[in-house]
């Protein structure tokens with residue numbers, strides 16, 4: 288019984304290869320664009336979320352700062368009300384860390400005669416200290432110390448662009464909605480075309496006593512398969528784009544201040560399921576209209 | 581004669597009218613059909629034979645009047661139950677209605693698949709039915725590659741495979757030569773002798789003469805004659821009225 292449903296569904300997919308390929312590509316594109324936005328927000332949210340735990344700042348020092356200045360700086364950080372904790376990271380540790388993160392590209396390190404990385408302090412601010420301007424001026428104050436080369440924190444640019452991000456978010460919601468709708472229409476249209484091409488066959492099925500459920504089942508299976516394939520292809524495309532971006536741009540943040548991450552397996556599965564849901568609803572809409580007559 | 585017939589009627593048609601847009605196809609038909617009867621529906625082209633048969637399996641809705649089929653009142657049957665009404669029938673359509681893109685096997689198996697039968701059983705049954713109609717060698721052929729007579733036999737196979745209570749045959753010998761027509765008729769009467777009610781629409785009077793049975797005659801949508809055993813009453817000639 289079930290086997291014959293799948294057989295009919297696959298037969299339809301094969302008989303209408305071109306149509307189905309176009310449908311799946313459309314779904315894949317929609318998923319690609321929609322989930323690109325979701326990915327952006329997941330990462331942005333994570334960074335904004337870390338705000339809540341207190342901001343992490345990296346204070347990079349100038350080369351060969353004397354021991355006394357180091358302990359002076361450490362004391363200075365500890366005395367500050369806004370600093371929750373501070374930790375000294377010597378450049379040897381930083382290099383070891385980098386090595387283990389980039390184990391595949393060991394050749395990069397082989398020719399190093401000396402450590403190019405600076406010593407650094409890692410500072411965590413108290414969680415309540417969140418005002419963008421105050422944090423910025425705090426960073427400036429530390430930067431003015433002659434031993435300090437640079438202060439970096441991931442939220443620096445994010446803070447400056449928070450308005451842009453909000454705008455982005457709105458546009459993102461609209462686009463995600465729009466693309467889901469587009470995918471829905473395409474699926475509905477495809478199954479309508481296939482339905483029309485099977486009109487005589489469906490009529491015969493009805494006359495020999497087939498229930499609507501029996502007639503509909505293969506179409507739903509098709510919709511689910513289209514949705515699943517579209518979702519998977521879309522996610523793979525997004526992953527390729529993500530890999531390209533994170534291997535080029537992401538290296539700059541390899542010190543761990545800002546790491547772009549891909550979807551968790553759970554969220555990826557969730558996205559494929561949503562895509563299948565779109566396929567199912569698309570089928571539902573066209574079947575509802577078609578079998579009424 | 582009419583008394584026992586009414587008591588064990590598998591189909592009861594009462595004051596039925598059928599109107600198509602701009603056409604009164606059936607006018608005030610009242611008719612009981614007994615279980616395990618052979619009923620021939622005679623009449624010229626356009627008389628309403630196909631229409632009358634369509635009403636029985638709700639291929640068309642009745643415009644007026646009542647029809648009962650095996651205890652089911654067609655005017656009260658919910659849409660969801662219509663497939664179950666149709667499973668009481670095995671139908672040989674005037675235009676066969678075989679699915680051209682499906683093999684002979686798939687066409688026939690469809691009936692059993694639709695009623696949820698197991699695959700192993702389906703394969704066995706389809707083979708045995710095709711053997712009965714002498715088409716077992718064409719099991720993987722597609723309908724367009726078959727002759728009219730062969731398609732007709734496949735249609736018969738599909739009609740009988742679900743062990744229906746009622747077999748409807750609309751012009752089962754319409755386009756066939758005498759020999760092929762004989763084969764089809766023999767097949768149908770064989771099923772009748774196993775207890776199936778047989779309804780045959782035809783304008784072929786030879787068919788009626790060969791088997792005997794009850795004959796009704798339609799003309800312009802009206803039932804104008806109802807005779808049982810026309811074999812013995814050679815005088816009955818339904819064409820002259």
Ligand SMILES: Nc1ncnc2c1ncn2[C@@H]1O[C@H](COP(=O)(O)OP(=O)(O)OP(=O)(O)O)[C@@H](O)[C@H]1O
Nearest residue numbers: 600601603605623624625626627628629630631632
């Ligand atoms: N769907 C329809 N819409 C409108 N008129 C129809 C429809 N079906 C049949 N008719 C008309 O109803 C009348 C009866 O048609 P029907 O098909 O029942 O005749 P028939 O006795 O089966 O004829 P034949 O021997 O040619 O098969 C005809 O005049 C036909 O034109």
Ligand SMILES: [Mg+2]
Nearest residue numbers: 629630674750
């Ligand atoms: Mg007809």
